[in-house]
Amino acid sequence: MAERSKVKHTESEMALVHQSERREERFALPFEIEVSGINGEGEVFHMSLKTRNASEWGCGFLSPIEMKKDDIVAIRVASPDGPGAVQRLPVRFQVVHVERETGGWAIGAWKMESDDVWGIELEMMAQPQGGEAMLRRRGVADEENEKGDE
Amino acid sequence: MEKSAGGGAAGVEIAGFPQILFTRTFGDPDMLFIPLLDAARESFNTIERLCGHGEKRENAILLSGMQLASSLLRDSSFSLVARGLSHDNSYTVDLEHGTLLAQTRLFAVVSRRTSFFKVEIVGKLNEGLFVVRNPIQNMVIMQVEEERLRQPNFFSTTLAQECLRSQMEHERFGRIEEGINPQANQEVRLIVSVAGNMMPVILRQKEAGGAWDIVDGRRQEWVGTLAPEQEGSLGAVIEAVKELFEKK
Numbered sequence A: 001m002a003e004r005s006k007v008k009h010t011e012s013e014m015a016l017v018h019q020s021e022r023r024e025e026r027f028a029l030p031f032e033i034e035v036s037g038i039n040g041e042g043e044v045f046h047m048s049l050k051t052r053n054a055s056e057w058g059c060g061f062l063s064p065i066e067m068k069k070d071d072i073v074a075i076r077v078a079s080p081d082g083p084g085a086v087q088r089l090p091v092r093f094q095v096v097h098v099e100r101e102t103g104g105w106a107i108g109a110w111k112m113e114s115d116d117v118w119g120i121e122l123e124m125m126a127q128p129q130g131g132e133a134m135l136r137r138r139g140v141a142d143e144e145n146e147k148g149d150e
Numbered sequence B: 001m002e003k004s005a006g007g008g009a010a011g012v013e014i015a016g017f018p019q020i021l022f023t024r025t026f027g028d029p030d031m032l033f034i035p036l037l038d039a040a041r042e043s044f045n046t047i048e049r050l051c052g053h054g055e056k057r058e059n060a061i062l063l064s065g066m067q068l069a070s071s072l073l074r075d076s077s078f079s080l081v082a083r084g085l086s087h088d089n090s091y092t093v094d095l096e097h098g099t100l101l102a103q104t105r106l107f108a109v110v111s112r113r114t115s116f117f118k119v120e121i122v123g124k125l126n127e128g129l130f131v132v133r134n135p136i137q138n139m140v141i142m143q144v145e146e147e148r149l150r151q152p153n154f155f156s157t158t159l160a161q162e163c164l165r166s167q168m169e170h171e172r173f174g175r176i177e178e179g180i181n182p183q184a185n186q187e188v189r190l191i192v193s194v195a196g197n198m199m200p201v202i203l204r205q206k207e208a209g210g211a212w213d214i215v216d217g218r219r220q221e222w223v224g225t226l227a228p229e230q231e232g233s234l235g236a237v238i239e240a241v242k243e244l245f246e247k248k
Helices: A002-006 A011-021 A132-137 A142-149 B029-052 B057-073 B154-178 B228-247
Strands: A032-038 A044-054 A058-063 A072-077 A091-101 A104-111 B010-014 B020-023 B078-081 B089-094 B099-110 B113-124 B129-134 B139-145 B186-194 B197-205 B212-216 B221-225
Touching (some): A032 A058, A032 B057, A058 A091, A072 B057, A091 B057, B010 B029, B010 B057, B020 B057, B057 B078, B099 B154, B113 B154, B139 B186, B154 B197
Antiparallel strands (some): A032 A044, A032 A072, A058 A104, B010 B020, B089 B099, B113 B129, B212 B221
């Protein structure tokens, strides 16, 4: 195990490891984000939304348009207004959870690359909601957990 | 008797995309090349359309790559894997430059002779013409139109045959090269592409100042004589090479 921990993973490996383990703590932080992609009709969309929760490698938000599992979207945290504000680069996320809700679709998405999306230490901003693995240990069903996360 | 040696597994790389799309069962070029070409072309055309609507090109390329990856992931045989792994078949889509590169292995069995080929098929998404090359010998095997690639089992049958023929021609031409013709004053050997086939040709001058014979390198048959107005250019090439070697 000690040897294994020394292995340096590539960013794509890291993204897959995080997605498969889903052990991250999530924080109920309403980041203003721009979600971009191409819809089923081949039209580009840019939506300004707020996250419901965020973690280092994932986030949840309510989308007014339908998305499908495995869709890939670009997410960028909205830049602060004012002169000198640096526009953050979009980061690709894979949609891993979709659930119809009143007013839209609850989306859970996982980051595909190692770039920092949020630009801050999340634990400095809020108390964690708990990751899926923690809830599993408490005996909570996955499905119930995902609903709670969204 | 020819058949594809490639299994069904493949990795599809979209240039600039952080992960590889992997399929365990759909990766043989006879199955995947054309659907991937169509999907990549659609995404490539999307770039121009988005730019036409005011989207920055860099962003349009990013979005189109995402669209292509999403469309492949809708097929349940595809999943995301980390970069850096080798695959039986590899495909690289470069939406910025509008190219598709496929790397695969084929083999053909003819007259109890088994030949194994690693080939690359590369072309522009919007041109409909692809080059098949042998990456080991760095040799172009043939140029092939997209219509031919769309023929069923083209890769495992026609292409494997063409590869074998090319290899045999190469070997034959190689043997010719081994012996210097004592009757020749000067010889120039070249390979020319004729109707998509690589053809060994010898230009032979039997005596100084004499005419240049054009010889089919495969059959060692005289097929013509170089026109006098073409001899000047050939002479210039030979003189340049002579100079180079004399200096060396």
